[in-house]
Structures are given as C-alpha cells and as structure tokens.
Amino acid sequence: MSIGKAGRVLIIEDEKKISDIVALYLEREGFRTVVADSGDKALKLINEPFDLIVLDLMLPDIQGEELCKAVRETSDVPIIMVTAKSGEDDRIKGLGIGADDYVVKPFSPRELVARVKAHLRRTKKTSGKRLGFNGGVLIIDAENMDVKKRGVAVVLTPTEFRLLMALAEKPGRVLSRLQLINMVQGYDFEGYDRTVDAHIKNLRHKIEPDQKEPVFIKTIYGVGYKFTGIPDED
Numbered sequence: 360m361s362i363g364k365a366g367r368v369l370i371i372e373d374e375k376k377i378s379d380i381v382a383l384y385l386e387r388e389g390f391r392t393v394v395a396d397s398g399d400k401a402l403k404l405i406n407e408p409f410d411l412i413v414l415d416l417m418l419p420d421i422q423g424e425e426l427c428k429a430v431r432e433t434s435d436v437p438i439i440m441v442t443a444k445s446g447e448d449d450r451i452k453g454l455g456i457g458a459d460d461y462v463v464k465p466f467s468p469r470e471l472v473a474r475v476k477a478h479l480r481r482t483k484k485t486s487g488k489r490l491g492f493n494g495g496v497l498i499i500d501a502e503n504m505d506v507k508k509r510g511v512a513v514v515l516t517p518t519e520f521r522l523l524m525a526l527a528e529k530p531g532r533v534l535s536r537l538q539l540i541n542m543v544q545g546y547d548f549e550g551y552d553r554t555v556d557a558h559i560k561n562l563r564h565k566i567e568p569d570q571k572e573p574v575f576i577k578t579i580y581g582v583g584y585k586f587t588g589i590p591d592e593d
C-alpha cells in the first residue's frame with residue numbers, strides 16, 4: 360500500500376525514540392504521519408484534518424489531558440492516548456475527557472497499529488441508517504454520525520457513538536460489557552469492564568433526558584446494559 364492511503368495520523372510525543380518507531384510502523388502500513396514533539400506544536404496542528412491522533416499524556420509543556428479537551432472542542436477524531444500511568448483510574452479519567460482508547464508504556468508498536476486500524480475501521484463502517492426513538496426524542500443519523508436529543512445536536516466521541524449504535528440497533532436485548540467491548544473495539548482489550556461503564560456514564564449524561572431515570576440505556580445488574588428506547592415508526 361502506498362504511503363498515505365490508509366489515513367493521516369498525528370503523533371503527539373516528545374520522546375523521539377518512541378515517535379520514530381510509531382511513525383515507522385504506521386508508515387509501513389500505509390499511513391501518513393505527522394509528529395508534534397510538544398504540546399505547543401500540537402496545538403498548531405490539531406485543526407488540520409487527521410484521521411486519528413496518538414497522544415502522549417506526559418508532555419513537557421502542556422498536559423495531554425488539556426490537549427485532548429482542546430481537540431474535542433472542535434473535532435471527534437479518534438484519540439488513542441499513550442501513557443506511563445498504568446492505574447485504572449487514569450484510564451477512566453482519560454476516557455472521561457474524550458479519548459477513545461489507551462495504551463500503556465511500554466507498549467508494542469504492533470499492538471498500537473492494530474488499535475489504530477480497528478478505530479479507523481469502526482469510524483468508516485457506519486451505514487446510512489437513521490434511527491428515531493421515543494417519538495423523536497432521540498434521533499441517530501448513522502451516516503453522518505449525528506445524534507440529536509429533542510432536536511438539539513449532541514456531540515459524542517467516536518467510541519460513545521459506536522457504543523450507542525451497538526445498543527440502539529438491538530433494542531430490548533441485554534448486552535454484556537464484554538460483548539459491548541468486542542462490538543465497539545473489534546477485539547477484547549484486557550476486558551476491563553469499568554471502561555465500558557465510564558463510556559456509558561458519559562453517554563447517558565449526553566442522551567438521557569433525565570440522568571436519574573434513564574429511558575434509553577438501562578443497567579442490568581451483574582450482566583450489562585440494555586437499550587430501552589422505543590423505536591419510532593418510519
């Protein structure tokens with residue numbers, strides 16, 4: 360595959376040793392890469408059209424979390440965070456600010472490439488469906504990745520969107536956390552269930568008319584989640 364065909368990836372990483380190897384592996388798979396070795400340089404680049412961002416959490420000038428928030432103000436591009444912090448709380452915090460995935464240093468470049476590909480495959484694979492629920496309270500336009508709550512646009516991260524699609528395409532069916540991880544990520548990433556819970560929490564916050572009485576996503580204790588929206592007639 361020729362360079363650039365697979366997509367354009369922004370690598371935000373201050374350790375040249377790491378950015379070199381990540382770029383090498385991605386370019387070998389047909390990606391075009393751009394490296395920003397500081398947060399300041401990254402800020403100048405984030406409004407350019409990238410298909411995915413690999414973001415190191417520990418940068419010398421700007422916190423990776425801040426950059427992630429800055430990206431999310433204007434874009435829903437998939438973000439994979441790279442971090443030396445291996446605590447699960449850090450992962451969940453990262454997902455809470457809009458990252459789609461995590462790899463923990465030291466990571467295998469091959470695994471990172473697999474994740475990049477999985478995220479891009481998922482982003483492209485949305486069909487031309489339009490789903491409406493509860494008399495138009497929730498509208499999902501799959502083709503444009505557009506979601507509206509009571510007519511107002513809701514901004515979801517790609518992972519939140521895929522999670523919502525996975526649930527909304529099967530109203531009434533209980534899906535386990537593992538099933539959801541597999542449907543959304545395309546593979547089982549260490550099976551840490553709490554990351555699913557963190558995504559669901561964000562999703563509910565955005566789509567539920569009332570947080571305390573969810574009508575779209577119900578928790579089935581000890582099992583997983585069920586989509587309980589009532590499909591609208593066409």
Ligand code: CA
Nearest residue numbers: 373415417418
């Ligand atoms: Ca670093």
